Amino acid sequence: MPAMPVVSVAHMDKTVQAVVLGTGCLVASAAALKYYLNERTPKGCAKVRGSGWLGVLGALPEMWKCILKYEAHSELVKYHEDFGNTLDFDFGILQLFLAPMIITRDPQNVKFMLKTKFENFEKGETFHAIGHDVLGDGIFNVDGESWFKQRKTASQMFTANRFKQHIWRVVEKNCNKVISILAEKQEPVIDMFNLLNRFTLDSIGEIGFGADIGSLENPVSPFLKSFDEAQRILFKRFVLPGWRAFRLFGLGPEAETRQHMTALRSYSRRIVEDLADALEKPAGDSFVGLFMKNEPGLHPEFLADLVLNFLIAGRDTTAQALSWCLFQVMQHPEVEERILEEVDRVSFGKSLTYDQLSQLSYTEAVLREALRLYPSVPLDSKFVTEAMTLPDGTWVPRGSMVIYNSYAMGRSKQIWGEDAAEFRPERWLNAEPKDPYEYPVFHAGPRECLGKRLAMVEMKTVLAELLRHASFRLAVPRDQVLPDTAATLGMSSGLKCHYEMRL
Ligand code: HEM
Numbered sequence: 001m002p003a004m005p006v007v008s009v010a011h012m013d014k015t016v017q018a019v020v021l022g023t024g025c026l027v028a029s030a031a032a033l034k035y036y037l038n039e040r041t042p043k044g045c046a047k048v049r050g051s052g053w054l055g056v057l058g059a060l061p062e063m064w065k066c067i068l069k070y071e072a073h074s075e076l077v078k079y080h081e082d083f084g085n086t087l088d089f090d091f092g093i094l095q096l097f098l099a100p101m102i103i104t105r106d107p108q109n110v111k112f113m114l115k116t117k118f119e120n121f122e123k124g125e126t127f128h129a130i131g132h133d134v135l136g137d138g139i140f141n142v143d144g145e146s147w148f149k150q151r152k153t154a155s156q157m158f159t160a161n162r163f164k165q166h167i168w169r170v171v172e173k174n175c176n177k178v179i180s181i182l183a184e185k186q187e188p189v190i191d192m193f194n195l196l197n198r199f200t201l202d203s204i205g206e207i208g209f210g211a212d213i214g215s216l217e218n219p220v221s222p223f224l225k226s227f228d229e230a231q232r233i234l235f236k237r238f239v240l241p242g243w244r245a246f247r248l249f250g251l252g253p254e255a256e257t258r259q260h261m262t263a264l265r266s267y268s269r270r271i272v273e274d275l276a277d278a279l280e281k282p283a284g285d286s287f288v289g290l291f292m293k294n295e296p297g298l299h300p301e302f303l304a305d306l307v308l309n310f311l312i313a314g315r316d317t318t319a320q321a322l323s324w325c326l327f328q329v330m331q332h333p334e335v336e337e338r339i340l341e342e343v344d345r346v347s348f349g350k351s352l353t354y355d356q357l358s359q360l361s362y363t364e365a366v367l368r369e370a371l372r373l374y375p376s377v378p379l380d381s382k383f384v385t386e387a388m389t390l391p392d393g394t395w396v397p398r399g400s401m402v403i404y405n406s407y408a409m410g411r412s413k414q415i416w417g418e419d420a421a422e423f424r425p426e427r428w429l430n431a432e433p434k435d436p437y438e439y440p441v442f443h444a445g446p447r448e449c450l451g452k453r454l455a456m457v458e459m460k461t462v463l464a465e466l467l468r469h470a471s472f473r474l475a476v477p478r479d480q481v482l483p484d485t486a487a488t489l490g491m492s493s494g495l496k497c498h499y500e501m502r503l
Helices: 014-039 053-057 060-068 072-083 092-096 107-116 124-135 144-158 160-185 192-209 222-237 243-249 257-277 287-294 300-330 333-347 354-359 361-373 406-410 452-469
Strands: 046-048 086-089 101-104 379-384 401-405 470-474 496-501
Touching (some): 053 060, 053 092, 072 406, 124 257, 124 300, 124 379, 144 287, 160 192, 160 354, 160 452, 160 496, 222 257, 222 300, 287 300, 300 333, 300 361, 300 470, 333 354, 333 361, 361 406, 361 452, 379 406, 401 406, 452 470
Parallel strands (some): 046 086, 101 401
Antiparallel strands (some): 379 401
């Protein structure tokens, strides 16, 4: 057999050399890319892909469509029903630029994230960058030592004594203002979502930093609009590749970023200045006042970060939970009747006192049930610091974003049984306390919500007093009340109600 001729690149003419080298480079790059993508692809769970020609961008166009139609949460529930408890979202060619995204509703995975491997599931750089415009270096946006120190200081706010004295006084006063507004206005239709947000904003303003925000008296404030818009902008960044470029040039969803962020910053700086002037007065009896007293010399920008963190923590979540609760109560007269009967029995037909709140077990069950179906933080994300396998067998690469889906967990038949979709507060009565990893509406583990007790005090008081003083009826068809597209579960449509005073 004749020997095969040996051809070396050196003997080829220049054009052939270029073609061979070019092809070699292409093949090597394709192999490296495939290896890189494979290393960055989660394994062992269902994959959600895109379809049609837009499928080159994976599931992202479909996600944006749902977000813009305010259907993101209900669509995700369907994905879980159709494909499984843990989902990996394919982003097609954008996979090169975006962190892998895994969404889970499996309680074992949630426990692993929030407790067992707490150190390895952090907010991380990506979250920090996305949230920095609003949250800065505040408690929601940091990990490690900075988080730990802030948590330690802030938790001093929630002593039994402070609840009984300072916090209850603020809640009771602002609740009375809400009732007076209803009694005075008697308009045919009122947006209760708006009114409840003003209640929680003024309450956290006073509890958090001794400020009289006055939104119950004056609802028209440009700050309030910027506050909402800023949060919508942040949420969209999670699914907007290259959001930094959009922000830089003020394009698309980032067109109004500068305007809203400037409004928020100047507002929170003003609060810090006022607080510094009034530190010797009751302002010291507040979250931000505690920080100023414990660590004199903190940078004013950091204190402004704290103001915005506590405003977001304290206003939105609680007003949203209360609004969704009222939305359900309006559709369940038998629930309303049981609340009224309980409140009347406990308070002897008078205004509630702080000590009586703990006896409102049915009212509390109603609020828990509302939070099950409408968790104020519907999706909560963390980034993994190293590759690992979740308890359900899903392998996640380092740097992946793992999200637990509280909204889908609240509607899961595996967790709540066949009637998971029904609003039935009775399921909470005489039941074993629910595992916090099956019901993580207040988060769980070392970063559990610090304001859980405050939220319950506010919500029980307001729900009980509202129903004692007035009866409400939805002023729009129920399917026109839509969840908002933001990090927390607001109502994009508001909550328009008819009402009549009882007392
Ligand atoms: C119904 C009302 C509320 C719900 C459902 C709720 C839920 C949550 C959730 C899910 C988290 C974890 C968020 C994350 O991963 O970063 C959280 C954290 C937190 N919440 Fe709440 N929250 C509520 C009310 C409040 C209130 C009234 C305050 C008042 C100050 C508050 C203060 C905080 C703080 C400071 C954190 C951060 C804890 C940490 O990172 O260590 N929350 N909350």
